Amino acid sequence: MAVTLENRYKGLRAPHKIKMAASGCLRECAEAQGKDVGVIATQAGYNLYVCGNGGAKPVHAKLLATDCSVEECLKYVDRFLMYYISTAKHLQRTAPWLAELEGGIDYLKKVVIEDSLGIAADLEQMMERNRANEKCEWKAVAYDEELRQKFQHFANTKEIHDSEQIEYIDMRGQRHPNLYSPPDITGPALYRKEDSHSSDWEWIFAGLVSAYPKNGGLSVKHGMQELAVFHLPSAEPKEQWLATQNLCPHKQARTISRGLVGVQPNGTLTVADPIYKTTYNLVTGEGISNPNFNLSTFKTKVEDGKVFVQVPPCSEMEEKMEKMIQESFKADGREYLAKKTGGPVDHMGQCLSKQKDLSW
Structure with a gap:
């Protein structure tokens, strides 16, 4: 799952840096509950946490969904990230963004999981376009004389x-x-x-x-x-x-x-x-x-x-x-x-x- 998350979201442009983690069991060695996106394996799938933050002002991540399949987990992460990117202020991490979001995590669940705003398909398409256009900038430099x-x-x-x-x-x-x-x-x-x-x-x-x-x-x-x-x-x-x-x-x-x-x-x-x-x-x-x-x-x-x-x-x-x-x-x-x-x-x-x- 960690490799899947890395490959799926690498190169993503966002208002601020995004940290992710995946833990293979409830011992939580990867500290997924302190990341912007964190998944923890359960016997039935994955628990999905969002909007965690470390550093000088740590914030515990909020539980967004439980016992998700891999497909469900990635779908919810796609929607969450694009909704955050579309609405957050410049240089605003996910934790303070959620703190300012009216309705908090309950509202976010309705938007991401229940599609209360009717924009889930649009958010997924935005992520697909991003993934389709993703390029490794360092690889481009390595093969371009002018950039080198x-x-x-x-x-x-x-x-x-x-x-x-x-x-x-x-x-x-x-x-x-x-x-x-x-x-x-x-x-x-x-x-x-x-x-x-x-x-x-x-x-x-x-x-x-x-x-x-x-x-x-x-x-x-x-x-x-x-x-x-x-x-x-x-x-x-x-x-x-x-x-x-x-x-x-x-x-x-x-x-x-x-x-x-x-x-x-x-x-x-x-x-x-x-x-x-x-x-x-x-x-x-x-x-x-x-x-x-x-x-x-x-x-x-x-x-x-x-x-x-x-x-x-x-x-x-x-x-x-x-x-x-x-x-x-x-x-x-x-x-x-x-x-x-x-x-x-x-x-x-x-x-x-x-x-x-x-x-x-």
């Missing part, structure tokens, strides 16, 4: 992250990327876009305009360093293209380009690190959630469908970034060592002497 390009590491080159850049640690017996060990980098940012008047700063290619997602960012490679470039078409003209360092000062994860972009009530454009949710002013690079964390910012321009960022020379930027990282280890009372491969290493363990520089 959206998942390349950098917007300006087909080079990929060297696997040695990622340092792994053992966590509960599992291999895990080391996102916890590097110390925080505090203090002012290394660069501000206002500093770019220096004669040795250069404009580098940062990818095609068409490659950038709306209201999102991509990472750009500059020698050993990475930039985060964002496209915000709904912002003011001078703020539609913004660039910062890709290295998040909090735990030194290279994740800013994949950050969550937002706008504060006062109009401030923000980006939040997707791992730790550390928030920054996307225009100035100043830390919002923690003023001790700050991002370097850089000027951008668009010419002939191409994006460019003005940055200092690779060697200068690498030297200053390396020094800043070393100082963060020192301030944390830890030693910053080179690996056995020889030569200095960056904060993620990559030997600098073996990195291939790019000519722009």
Whole structure:
């Protein structure tokens, strides 16, 4: 039954996430009574529970039907899900939706099982259309060259992250990327876009305009360093293209380009690190959630469908970034060592002497 539910409802678009579970007996090891849809096997069939919820505000699921056959169970789930999808508010889970539904579970039983509104056939047809049109989006990416390009590491080159850049640690017996060990980098940012008047700063290619997602960012490679470039078409003209360092000062994860972009009530454009949710002013690079964390910012321009960022020379930027990282280890009372491969290493363990520089 669990496999049947998974295959039948995968890819379903709903107001919020939907969790399902199937237990093979009344011991209820799968905790089906805490899910949006849960089925528990009985001697005569399945008991169907709906509108359960875990998390910070757990809600026990309500019993919708008892001793259903497989066919009856799937029919009722089809109707329930499509009725929920058709009437719930945006981002509303099934539990609060049922709490607001006049008549509660008794009314829902009449709609789903007794067809009191005369819409059961319509709900079933809606589900059939959904199942007929369901496609695996990841499979589509795997077989589509144009879509695969959206998942390349950098917007300006087909080079990929060297696997040695990622340092792994053992966590509960599992291999895990080391996102916890590097110390925080505090203090002012290394660069501000206002500093770019220096004669040795250069404009580098940062990818095609068409490659950038709306209201999102991509990472750009500059020698050993990475930039985060964002496209915000709904912002003011001078703020539609913004660039910062890709290295998040909090735990030194290279994740800013994949950050969550937002706008504060006062109009401030923000980006939040997707791992730790550390928030920054996307225009100035100043830390919002923690003023001790700050991002370097850089000027951008668009010419002939191409994006460019003005940055200092690779060697200068690498030297200053390396020094800043070393100082963060020192301030944390830890030693910053080179690996056995020889030569200095960056904060993620990559030997600098073996990195291939790019000519722009």
